[in-house]
Amino acid sequence: MFIFDIFKQEARRLRTVSMVVAGGLFLLLAGLWWVQVVSSQTMQRRLVTQSFRKPRVPAERGRILDRDNIPLVENRAQYNVVLNLEELRTQFNDEYSRLVKDYPHTGKLSAKMVSMFRLQADYRVASNITFQTSSVLKQPTTLTWEHFTNFYANYTFLPLPIIVNLNPTNVAIFSEQSTGQPWLELERQPVLNYTQKTTAAHLLGFVTRTSEDNKYISPGFTGRTGIEAAFNDELEGAPGTNLVLVDNQGYRQHVETLVPVRAGKDIYLTISLPIQKAAEQALLSHWGKEVRGAVVVMDVHSGDILALASSPTYDPNIFVAGVSQAQMDQLNDPKLKPLYNRATDDFYFPGSTFKIITAIAGLESGVIDVNAIFHSPGRYLEHNFNIDDTAAAGDYTFESAFYHSSNTYFCHYGWEVGLNRLLEVAARFHLGEKTDLATHEEKKGLVPKPNEAPKNFQAPYVAIGQEVTVTPLQMAGMISVIANGGTLFWPRIVREIRNPDTGAVEQSFPLARVRDHVALNPDHLKLIRQAMLGDTEAPGANAYVAFHHSAHPILRQAGFHVAGKTGTAQVDSPDLDYKKVVWFDSYGPFEDPRYAVVVMIINGASGGDACAPVAQQIYEGIVLEEKKEAAKKAPKPT
Numbered sequence: 001m002f003i004f005d006i007f008k009q010e011a012r013r014l015r016t017v018s019m020v021v022a023g024g025l026f027l028l029l030a031g032l033w034w035v036q037v038v039s040s041q042t043m044q045r046r047l048v049t050q051s052f053r054k055p056r057v058p059a060e061r062g063r064i065l066d067r068d069n070i071p072l073v074e075n076r077a078q079y080n081v082v083l084n085l086e087e088l089r090t091q092f093n094d095e096y097s098r099l100v101k102d103y104p105h106t107g108k109l110s111a112k113m114v115s116m117f118r119l120q121a122d123y124r125v126a127s128n129i130t131f132q133t134s135s136v137l138k139q140p141t142t143l144t145w146e147h148f149t150n151f152y153a154n155y156t157f158l159p160l161p162i163i164v165n166l167n168p169t170n171v172a173i174f175s176e177q178s179t180g181q182p183w184l185e186l187e188r189q190p191v192l193n194y195t196q197k198t199t200a201a202h203l204l205g206f207v208t209r210t211s212e213d214n215k216y217i218s219p220g221f222t223g224r225t226g227i228e229a230a231f232n233d234e235l236e237g238a239p240g241t242n243l244v245l246v247d248n249q250g251y252r253q254h255v256e257t258l259v260p261v262r263a264g265k266d267i268y269l270t271i272s273l274p275i276q277k278a279a280e281q282a283l284l285s286h287w288g289k290e291v292r293g294a295v296v297v298m299d300v301h302s303g304d305i306l307a308l309a310s311s312p313t314y315d316p317n318i319f320v321a322g323v324s325q326a327q328m329d330q331l332n333d334p335k336l337k338p339l340y341n342r343a344t345d346d347f348y349f350p351g352s353t354f355k356i357i358t359a360i361a362g363l364e365s366g367v368i369d370v371n372a373i374f375h376s377p378g379r380y381l382e383h384n385f386n387i388d389d390t391a392a393a394g395d396y397t398f399e400s401a402f403y404h405s406s407n408t409y410f411c412h413y414g415w416e417v418g419l420n421r422l423l424e425v426a427a428r429f430h431l432g433e434k435t436d437l438a439t440h441e442e443k444k445g446l447v448p449k450p451n452e453a454p455k456n457f458q459a460p461y462v463a464i465g466q467e468v469t470v471t472p473l474q475m476a477g478m479i480s481v482i483a484n485g486g487t488l489f490w491p492r493i494v495r496e497i498r499n500p501d502t503g504a505v506e507q508s509f510p511l512a513r514v515r516d517h518v519a520l521n522p523d524h525l526k527l528i529r530q531a532m533l534g535d536t537e538a539p540g541a542n543a544y545v546a547f548h549h550s551a552h553p554i555l556r557q558a559g560f561h562v563a564g565k566t567g568t569a570q571v572d573s574p575d576l577d578y579k580k581v582v583w584f585d586s587y588g589p590f591e592d593p594r595y596a597v598v599v600m601i602i603n604g605a606s607g608g609d610a611c612a613p614v615a616q617q618i619y620e621g622i623v624l625e626e627k628k629e630a631a632k633k634a635p636k637p638t
């Protein structure tokens with residue numbers, strides 16, 4: 001009996017387990033039946049009416065900084081009020097009902113009428129909210145029908161910007177008063193900002209927008225000129241992609257990050273912002289905004305470019321906001337050409353600054369005796385030439401002919417040296433050749449190789465810088481060779497590229513990359529340097545007044561002497577709208593050269609009158625900057 005009782009107890013337990021399993025299977029089958037049969041049509045409708053959007057999320061563009069890590073281009077935060085349309089569907093429906101109720105009609109509305117009423121109702125709601133919000137912020141803004149309908153047709157899955165670029169006060173007001181309005185949000189948008197506005201504009205370059213609709217999609221940018229273009233791949237980073245689930249009306253349901261954004265890299269330049277500003281201010285203060293000219297400041301011992309200025313200039317920020325037609329017309333002015341980089345991207349007759357080449361050729365060939373007296377009649381009339389001379393008639397030595405810039409003297413010895421010898425010396429300095437500048441925006445100019453000169457090239461004209469053409473950057477390289485004793489460097493404008501998150505250097509550009517060693521006789525070099533010093537120090541020399549005016553004592557007080565060469569080139573071409581190009585090519589300080597400064601101005605009176613004062617002001621800026629740097633490094637008193 002005991003054994004049978006145990007069997008009965010086990011049977012009851014098995015029956016209970018069987019019933020639980022059977023119940024579970026029943027519920028599972030019932031659920032499957034409900035999903036596959038009863039709910040199939042509902043789920044099918046959802047699949048039909050839902051879809052995905054993949055809006056691009058532009059990366060934050062990398063910064064551009066000067067040699068002291070001062071940002072020249074960075075991203076500033078712009079705050080916009082945006083409207084989340086999916087949060088307004090109840091208000092949209094209520095407004096739609098009011099419109100339909102007030103509309104005199106009988107029977108059922110057509111699909112076209114329904115669509116029209118829906119759009120008008122949604123616009124009224126969005127427009128009223130925009131008006132109310134702008135009134136609170138005291139930042140008048142109108143949501144136009146055109147803008148709303150464009151957005152409504154294409155971008156309802158994104159927030160609608162209704163008030164852009166809020167100031168800090170409005171940001172605070174909005175944050176305080178927007179509670180309880182889930183359809184309003186404050187959006188932070190990074191916007192490219194050229195912090196120094198027009199400063200170094202030609203070097204930095206400008207960008208243009210790349211988004212489909214600049215008003216509604218956060219814009220991406222592509223570099224078009226300058227550093228922005230040359231390093232666009234590094235600066236623009238990698239855009240991200242969001243995956244947005246939308247319903248049948250295009251409203252956002254859910255957002256996920258599909259591809260994360262990778263910010264652009266930071267570019268560190270060689271230019272010094274204070275020296276760049278000094279160069280641009282010197283051009284502006286002497287000759288105004290419409291002067292056509294250029295300045296190059298170079299470290300003579302490395303080839304680093306400390307300033308690269310071109311005038312007239314422009315503000316690259318106008319391209320970030322979206323340049324207007326009126327602004328574009330100004331930028332395309334056929335005479336001023338503000339977008340043109342005259343320091344590198346055009347070539348000019350060097351005028352008498354080329355006499356440095358002629359002097360080297362004459363000294364090396366032995367035709368110039370530095371102690372001999374040369375009598376100039378005030379005009380070069382030999383070998384059937386008739387060439388003007390701004391230097392007065394009289395007797396000249398090599399040095400006085402140099403700093404008075406006697407055309408007759410250098411035409412005479414240029415003829416004696418010969419055209420090929422002049423071109424051979426110029427070729428040693430690589431004049432008329434590109435410098436491999438990182439921006440890739442430069443012209444070669446025309447300085448033929450020996451035995452390759454066109455038939456119209458004649459030694460007396462070439463000897464005084466007519467017929468050959470060069471860029472201001474090439475002349476800065478030439479002056480650096482004279483200053484440092486014979487080394488021509490490739491100019492460097494970019495120091496390194498860094499990761500914006502870690503600060504790690506990802507690419508560096510070598511310092512003092514030697515392009516060539518220029519063979520120069522040390523004795524001849526000393527004579528030329530002394531003659532260049534005479535251009536600023538000898539009374540009556542072409543640049544004397546600019547560097548010894550009583551109102552400019554900074555250089556004299558610092559014991560900072562400048563050696564230079566003025567130049568004035570006559571231009572006679574129907575293709576050019578100017579008749580003269582003037583120069584001052586120089587280095588300093590004379591005893592311990594560190595800087596080469598080249599100034600070029602179109603249609604100036606002369607190199608001494610137009611360019612030397614600009615260079616003098618730049619050197620003053622350099623001296624003041626050196627004093628500031630020395631003060632920073634000096635030990636503080638305890």
